[in-house]
Amino acid sequence: MAINRRTFLKAAGLTTLAGVAGHAAMELLAPGALEASGAPKVGEYPEALTAKRWAMLIDTEKFTTAQVYQKCIDACHVLHNVPHIPGDQEIKWLWTDSFKHVFPDQQHALVPERIKNQPFMALCNHCDNPPCVRVCPTKATFKRDDGIVMMDMHRCIGCRYCMAGCPYGARSFNFWDPRPFIENIDPYYPTRMKGVVEKCTFCEDRLAKGQLPACVEASEGALIFGDLANEDSEVRRVLRERYSLRRKPSLGTDPHVFYLI
């Protein structure tokens, strides 16, 4: 029997109705049974730290020598199994550089000596308009709703478009298996494999369990971390009171790491 459009629509309507009624009847007779037979539940830790927009402030008055920074760098690199590879193929999540390299467009002849000569800490800026995300062909790097620019190492194909896209040099490529270059491997954080890109993740896995980023914890107050969208947060209070700089603001990437001067 050929089925025409009218019979088809009638049948489709009836089956939909039966489906809806069937669901309702199931809920009446055996409440919860449908949900229980579905996928088990997944969720967040109740103690997770959450924000509408995470941001970090770097108090450059408290960081005056490379040694002070080293504590934060070590905390980060040890925790995340970041290999120590000497030379220009180094892997870095958190590092220091000179004023003229960190702020190339904010220089003039009369920059105070203190500023000109002190090292500045650098890391991924978790930009609001991140070019690295825009150019990644596999969405291995992506921006979360809370502003964290994430790396999904499982999906990275190592094309390094993101490295070309990032104007801050915040990403490193693994040319080698990093394990021989890690002094003490922490088994509770993965190492990377050869051929993927990595960078700072604002310790998103620690935030998920209610802890602040490792560098912030190690900094003894010199790094401030919080929700920029919340007017009462410490980051907002400090930004109201102190003068701050961001890296290469003219590029329009909208960095969310602020340097308190």
Next chain:
Amino acid sequence: MYNAGKIIPGLVIFLGLVTFPFWSNIGRAAFEAPELVFPETEEECVESGDWMRANHMILLDDWRDLAVRDNLRLYSSETGKRFDMSLTKTCLSSQCHANKDTFCDRCHDALAIAPHCWDCHVVPSIGEE
């Protein structure tokens, strides 16, 4: 039949090739599931043993995507027990399958499967692998 001299030997060769997996296995020992060392202290896996045997790779794949991409890391099993959605911290922890070689590897080796998970995820008991 036209060209019977070519068609019939051709068919014989074709059938021989297609059935190769069957007759080449005649006389070989049947596949035997390897003997696994189960956790001593932990009684309950994330889900039932049968389910895990069939689906552990799907579960791990889901965990990976949920944790990395959706920031969801707490899993409630059928029995309501809660687990950290982490291969290293949960599955490979000392109470469970810290013995990767006598649990994971035995099956994977028997089936000639080499998952890439361990290229990045470290086996805690070994520290480095």
